[in-house]
Amino acid sequence: MTGAFITLEGGDGSGKSTQAGMLVAALEAEGRSVVRTREPGGTELGVEIRRLVQHTDGHVAPRAEALLYAADRAQHVATLVRPALERGDVVVQDRYLDSSVAYQGAGRELDGQQIRDLSLWAVDGLLPHLTILLDLDPAEGRKRMAAREDAPFDRLEQTGLDFALRVRAAYLALAEAEPARFAVVDATGSPEAVHERVMSHVRGMLAAGR
Known part of the structure; x- marks a missing residue:
């Protein structure tokens, strides 16, 4: 593969969608x-899975949730991500397998290693060249979410603060375990300030040969 695969991770309200948009604009301005x-929802099948997982009334069993996300990921990588990388494109993606480890693993208290193994099997081993972890205190993230125009929260966003704290801890543990892939970025401050922090890592990765 000759392209570059960049993912953005973080808890709810950390600014992933905003930073993804700003990153895409900056890279396109450079002629890339x-x-x-995004996951879930990056393909037609993914849109339906996103609806099922995030907006289904009633309880969704944690293992069923994990399997639905893995199914979306397999389709997404096979039909969109790998073809783009093979063309030499830069893929900027909001959430990937690390979200499943953090949310279904630590958050839902399933086995994180099993979740990771399931996801890696689903994508035939594909890992990002760079994963930006937008790190933010969960309480601040929830304040941001409450102020959004598209509130109320979906089913995952309605979970308690303890859930969000476990997710944050899991993300930071993942970053510590894979420092060559992860870049932990302070997500506090203005979107422009966070964007500059993100771009410093992206430029470094691209300059290294991606």
Whole structure:
């Protein structure tokens, strides 16, 4: 593969969608061909899975939730991400397998290693060249979410603060375990300030040969 695969991770309200948009605009301004996508929902099948997981009334069993996300990921990588990378594009993606480890693993208290193994099997081992972890205190993230125009929260966003704290801790543990792939970025401050922090890591990765 000759393209570059960049993912953005973080808790709810950390600014992933905003930073993805700003990153895409900056890379396109430099003349790069960029594909922006997200999980779940990056494909037609993914849109339906996103609806099922995030907006289904009633309880969704944690293992069922994890399997639905893995199914979306397999389709997404096979039909969108890998073809884009093979064309030489930069793929900027909002959430990837690390979200499943953090949310379904630590958050839902499933086995994180099993969740990771399931996801890696689903994508045939594909890992990002760079994962930006937007780190923010969960309480601040919830304040941001409450102020959004598209509130109320979906089913995952309605979970308690303890859930969000476990997710944050899991993300930071993942970053510590894979420092060559992860870049932890302070998500406090203005979107422009956070964007500059993100771009410093992206430029470094691209300069290294991606």
